[in-house]
Amino acid sequence: MIYHYKPIEEALKSLLQHVKLELGFAEVELDNAVGMVLAEDVYAPIDLPLFDRSAVDGYAICSGAVSSASPNNPIPLKIQFGDALNSCDEAIPVVTGQKMPIGADAVVMIEDVIRDSNTIYVTRPLSKYANVSRRGEDIKAGEKIASKGEIIKPVHVAIFSALGITRIRVFEKISIGVIATGSEVVEPTYGIRAYEEGFILDSTSILIRAALSEYRFINTKWYGIIKDDEKQIKEAVLKALNENQILVITGGTGPSDHDKTFNAVINIDKNPIIIARGLAMKPGRPTSIVVIENKPVFLLSGFPVAAYIALNVVVLNFLFKALGISDEMFVEVPALVTKKVSGSIGYDTFVRARIFRCGDELCTEPVLLHGSGVLKSLLISNALFAVPRNVEGFDRGDKIWVKIL
């Protein structure tokens, strides 16, 4: 089948129309929540704080009683105990977080008073509600504190805890099967003699699996390296499709006769939906997407860098959109280009780059190592940018938006 390099957005749009990812739900305890994707909006059941409370250790007082206080005019207040001031001549010791005694509207810090047996002396005025946390000032009852599709972060867990929410509903982990293909590819444990014998040690599928392992809401299942044999590939794909919701296959997507993967995949189903045979991206042109049994199968290049870029801008991009994940996949920052870089009209060109401080700006230097198999370019780069397919390139000094890896 002939390539037709489809723009990435177009392919993703079509894929999202053809596939509905249906994930189950799981109730998890907060200890296991970080990194999972919230499956429902979460609202505060109560005000936080639930009442006016002291924000410090000190003495609860009437602010009006000390309005004229100064070092030359220390105001004496009698120490009382209990949950209410009888009059504004009194002060009640409070600790941080304690409910404000009735009648008190400010707290003077323990460090800021002089104490003399049963009396404290206040030497400066306090504004109303000084050192008081007001009811609901942090969070109001009914307020939405997290949304469906958010990746749960430590601060969410802290807020849920403070609100007494100890179990939350998240999406079950999504399972992604990974298959490598290629008769020439062998496991790294084979050792470097592989190269002398005409083989290549697998690094592409390992890069893909390692990158996926950074997401706690993804379960990756590995199906090994399959030879360039249509029957064997079909079997592996069927098994993996059966056990996963998404399939990623590396290698065997090229145009030559020994690239059996694409045909093996489309021949599994009577009605395969071919979303894209080739994408308008460089590197990664052979990237293809097929839907089999309502599940997306991504065919990535056998080259590690091309596969890695396609994993991010195609596979994970799809996953984030399909699950409604609101978090940005990449932090984007503005940076000055230090070296002219050419794109390729008709193709989104992804350029690995290094960003670094230059004066009070960030600069980005394209890592111009040719060859999509060049792993070192990933090692020395810490950012990625795209030259869009309708742009010829960027000149030295152009300010562009760069994604931090």
Added chain:
Amino acid sequence: MIYHYKPIEEALKSLLQHVKLELGFAEVELDNAVGMVLAEDVYAPIDLPLFDRSAVDGYAICSGAVSSASPNNPIPLKIQFGDALNSCDEAIPVVTGQKMPIGADAVVMIEDVIRDSNTIYVTRPLSKYANVSRRGEDIKAGEKIASKGEIIKPVHVAIFSALGITRIRVFEKISIGVIATGSEVVEPTYGIRAYEEGFILDSTSILIRAALSEYRFINTKWYGIIKDDEKQIKEAVLKALNENQILVITGGTGPSDHDKTFNAVINIDKNPIIIARGLAMKPGRPTSIVVIENKPVFLLSGFPVAAYIALNVVVLNFLFKALGISDEMFVEVPALVTKKVSGSIGYDTFVRARIFRCGDELCTEPVLLHGSGVLKSLLISNALFAVPRNVEGFDRGDKIWVKIL
């Protein structure tokens, strides 16, 4: 004991002098390597590629034979098989990654030739080494590919794989014990009635534990919430010190009588080394550091935000330095301040902020919610910056460096 607010760098410097973190080593397989800290420099054992190889599927040829090729002057080459060209009139089919046949110095892509039974026609010239990956062009034998102290990323794992390195030496996980103190603090499972009954649901220690759980090279062990009782705190601290290399305690560091934690900790040892009783930071002034039995004990505020900031700028900062971790803890980006923000002379003031695009710059808006207990400020902020202790503040329009959370 009286506070003496020590600058953070000074405290860290002193702590690093007093404590030698001694971590064991572990050999791990690549599947378990991502996120661990490399314990040795890694050098390439071989050139990569190990020999000149084809970067595409096509035909290996002599570039000199097609220098005059054009659509009007197609150069015919006879298809041969084997690992050497007999003459420059021949072409040998090669697949991606295949060793270059002897005598060939370029590869014409399969898509770029016209084939006619035993002959291909080349219609444009190729430069020497076109579509050839040269020996060592990716990585040279002996080249350092990763350094001790690097946090292992997916791309490292891919390169190790390609080089046949399947087990690597990493630091054993560092164990950090976490204790919460405070008679008023209860587990979130207690439910929101806690507040009516004068208790507070723990969120601080949960935030600390969740934040630590994001680092795969850290093992966190939780010791529960201990009452404000010197004996009970001592017991918990002793147990936790025994079982961990670092201890983090939240709460009970304030100046009042019921804040027993600091005394409990320093009374454990005959010769406690008090690195800092208070730090020159806001929020987080009560943050204290003590060395007991050669192990650092960090006493953080009971307020979640203050504790969270101290965790990052003190505890993790120490850990990164002590382990020689070369990765940046935060990505720092330049951003324009949208609103005047005041610091506090003598204290490094940490300001939670939101960064967002504004034109072709990033802007940063300080999240000015008062109170270090205000969790929502963390929820709506995605960045953090410091107003250094010798700076009064920043004005609207100032360009500053902001750490991305």
